Every structure is written in structure tokens, then in C-alpha cells.
Amino acid sequence: MQSFDLTSEQQAAYCYIGAANNTFLTGRPGTGKSYLLKRIREEHGYDGGTIFVAPTGIVARALKCPTIHSFFELPCEPLMATEASPSQECLWRLRACDMLIIDEISMVRSDVFSEMDRRLRIAKQQDLPFGGIPVTVCGDFHQLPPVVEDQLLGESLRQTYGGIFAFETESWRKAGFRKIALTRPMRQADDPDFLTILNVIREDRPEIMEAIARLNRQIRPREEGIPVLCCRRAEVRAINQAKLQALPGQAVTFKAHLRRFAPYSGQMGKELHDLPCDEEITLKEGCEVMVLRNQAGSCVNGDRGVVEAWTDDAVSVRLQYNQQTALFQREEWPVLSYGLDENGKLEIQHVASAWQFPLAVGYATTIHKAQGMTLDRVHIDIGKGCWEPGQFYVAVSRVRRLADLTLEKEVGYFDVMPAGGMSQRLKSMGL
Numbered sequence: 001m002q003s004f005d006l007t008s009e010q011q012a013a014y015c016y017i018g019a020a021n022n023t024f025l026t027g028r029p030g031t032g033k034s035y036l037l038k039r040i041r042e043e044h045g046y047d048g049g050t051i052f053v054a055p056t057g058i059v060a061r062a063l064k065c066p067t068i069h070s071f072f073e074l075p076c077e078p079l080m081a082t083e084a085s086p087s088q089e090c091l092w093r094l095r096a097c098d099m100l101i102i103d104e105i106s107m108v109r110s111d112v113f114s115e116m117d118r119r120l121r122i123a124k125q126q127d128l129p130f131g132g133i134p135v136t137v138c139g140d141f142h143q144l145p146p147v148v149e150d151q152l153l154g155e156s157l158r159q160t161y162g163g164i165f166a167f168e169t170e171s172w173r174k175a176g177f178r179k180i181a182l183t184r185p186m187r188q189a190d191d192p193d194f195l196t197i198l199n200v201i202r203e204d205r206p207e208i209m210e211a212i213a214r215l216n217r218q219i220r221p222r223e224e225g226i227p228v229l230c231c232r233r234a235e236v237r238a239i240n241q242a243k244l245q246a247l248p249g250q251a252v253t254f255k256a257h258l259r260r261f262a263p264y265s266g267q268m269g270k271e272l273h274d275l276p277c278d279e280e281i282t283l284k285e286g287c288e289v290m291v292l293r294n295q296a297g298s299c300v301n302g303d304r305g306v307v308e309a310w311t312d313d314a315v316s317v318r319l320q321y322n323q324q325t326a327l328f329q330r331e332e333w334p335v336l337s338y339g340l341d342e343n344g345k346l347e348i349q350h351v352a353s354a355w356q357f358p359l360a361v362g363y364a365t366t367i368h369k370a371q372g373m374t375l376d377r378v379h380i381d382i383g384k385g386c387w388e389p390g391q392f393y394v395a396v397s398r399v400r401r402l403a404d405l406t407l408e409k410e411v412g413y414f415d416v417m418p419a420g421g422m423s424q425r426l427k428s429m430g431l
């Protein structure tokens, strides 16, 4: 196990992970955690029983691995201590796995993490953490947390698993991960002043107001071709619409086909607000789009491309990453609602479905989709303000130098630190 382009600390972590230890590989953004995983990936090959998985399609694409949901065959809805058995094919897959490596662990929800543990125990017929195989979890809890869109779901996760994060679960405690932190900055290696600003934000240090003031000096209008990062999907949509309008040519609008189901007990028309896809998508030839769902064999959630042509039932898109044309059709988007049953357990109701193309205009994107990426330039538009812990920190830490970053508007302390106490909490837990 020798890899010469790794830094000495990456090399040491490489050996530790390779020696079958349960490891929590962490470190600040850009310290080369994912780079190290890619090296292990290359050297272990694709069929060595070392399985890499990631919580989002875009991170999985970078690591050339499946998402957690596809590999562990997890349903989209929350798992809530399910007792369902995985399919025979899934069990076989898991039985063949002799080491598990997970990137972007901060985004892995507690129920998903616990279910991976449970399914491996079943597959391996061993009542040991993750069925007894070595596990490496990689990521940084100062970055974005898992997506928990529903308050009730958040409450249920707290009751069932102790919280929304992987580190709050019984599975995490029992695995006994040893923490290895990479410390050498690789992404921002050439801009020490920028690195200081990032570290001040991370630790909510007393100099934070000066760091914010320095970032606010980067306020300027967005330049053409620079991706915009926003906090909210609605803000992403507004920017995309303006860009689309400015594009020449004929626009086409695809309306979602909707169907409601009987048990729906909410406000009339509320399903429309809860749609997991856009009710209408307007496109033009040459407009930039982002793929919203993994497409078997061709692309993943978060991939970018340019619209080439369309019919009523299909849209063809030239993908940026391989310059191939992919054909998209309408897909079903179930509208799920969460309620509690008579025993106080979370119950999921399928209240409606929409059929829509898995595409969105893609000039702007959410910060969530940019986690894990290194970007050449970024324009951050916080819109109505940041609200997730780590959100602003993830956005600014994507670029290599402060000069590569511009802001649309002024940011304040509560944008940078929306959940006071998170960094203290992580520190006290040794995370």
C-alpha cells in the first residue's frame, strides 16, 4: 500500500484505513479527505469487496461509486426503525462487501446510517457493528447537516435515534470509530489570509466580525458564466428564470401531470406547495439545465448540461461531463406527507403524485448541491439569509482563493452562524 502523491498525513491515514480499522476520517474543507478516498478507490479497484458509497448523487459521481440509497436499496421515505428485510439481491451484494467507506458523512441522516448497520448485520449474519466489517466514515460535521425538511420528521428522528446526525446514533457509538483529522489545507494552500477567515468562521472566534467585514468587501455584481450558489430553492428558481428570459429563442413550458390520492387530509391545494418537483418547467434551446435525479447508466442528480431539443414527452440534453446526449422523460414524484399513527409512530402517507421531467434550469444551484466540490469561481447570493449550520461556511470554502469569490449582498453574523452553539457542541464531542 504505497501511494507517492499523498501528503504524509494522507499516507498515514491511508495505512490506518487499509489495516481494517473503523475510522472517522475528518478535517477542514479542502484538506484532501475525498482525494484520499479516491486514491484508495483507484488502488482497491472496483471488485475487491471494498465498497464506497455517498449520500448524494453528485458526491457519488466524484467518487465513482453508488449512492447509499441505491447500494443499500433504501426507500426514499424515512426508515424509522423499520423491520423490513432487504431483497435477496441486496443481501448478496452486502455479503460480498468486506470494507465499507462512506464520504460526506455529515449529510447522512441518522435513520439511513442505522439502517446500513442493520442491513449489514442481516447480510453477514453477525450481530456486530456493520456485520463485523471495517467501516470508514469520512466528512466534516461543521459542514451541511442531513436534509430534514419536515419538523415532525426531525422530532421523530430525535426520539428514535437520538438526533438527525449519524454521530448521534447507537450504530456510531458501537462502531468505536477512531478519529483521524487531516490538517494540511490543500484547496486553499495558496491563500493563507483566506484560510484564516475560514478558520475564524468555523470556530466562531472573537475576530469573526472582522472576517465577515472582509468577505463583505467582495460584494459585486455577478459576472457571466460564474455559478451562483443560493440557500433556498426558490431563490435558485428566481435567478434561473431571469437568465432564461434573457436567452433568445422560443420557450417551451412543461406542466407536471398531477394525481391526488384519497386519504389526503390537508388543506386543499396544499399538495401543490409540497410538490417535490416543479409544477412547471420552462426551457429554451441552449439553456443550461441541471439533472435532478440519477439516470441509470447516464448521469446523476446534480449533473449539468445544455438543452438541445424536445418533444411533448422527451427532452434531449448534452451533458457537460461527457458531452454525450441524454434523453429525459417524465418521471413520477410522489408527494409524501408525515403523520403520527395511534401509537405515536411516524406514518407516511402518499397523498399525490406528479409526473414531471427530472430537469431544472441550472445557472444557479443550492449550496447543498455544491458540498464536496472544488469550484474555480463562485458567486454567493444568500437571498433572505442562511439558516442551516455550516451553510455559508460550505459555500465560501468551495474556492481556492478569496479573489475567486464574489457576494451578491452583505452577510451578517446570523448568516454565518445561524445555529449558535453548533461549533461548541461539536468541539465538546471531539468531532
Ligand SMILES: Nc1ncnc2c1ncn2[C@@H]1O[C@H](COP(=O)(O)OP(=O)(O)OP(=O)(O)O)[C@@H](O)[C@H]1O
Residues within 6 Å of the ligand: 005, 006, 007, 010, 027, 028, 029, 030, 031, 032, 033, 034, 035, 036, 140, 186, 187, 371, 372, 373, 374
Ligand atoms: N495529495 C494531494 N495532491 C494534490 N492535490 C490534492 C491532494 N489532496 C487534495 N488535493 C486537492 O485539493 C482539493 C481539495 O481536496 P478534497 O476535495 O479531497 O478535500 P476535502 O477534504 O474532501 O474537502 P471537502 O470537505 O470540501 O469535501 C482538491 O482539488 C484536490 O484535488
Ligand SMILES: [Mg+2]
Residues within 6 Å of the ligand: 033, 034, 035, 372
Ligand atoms: Mg470531500
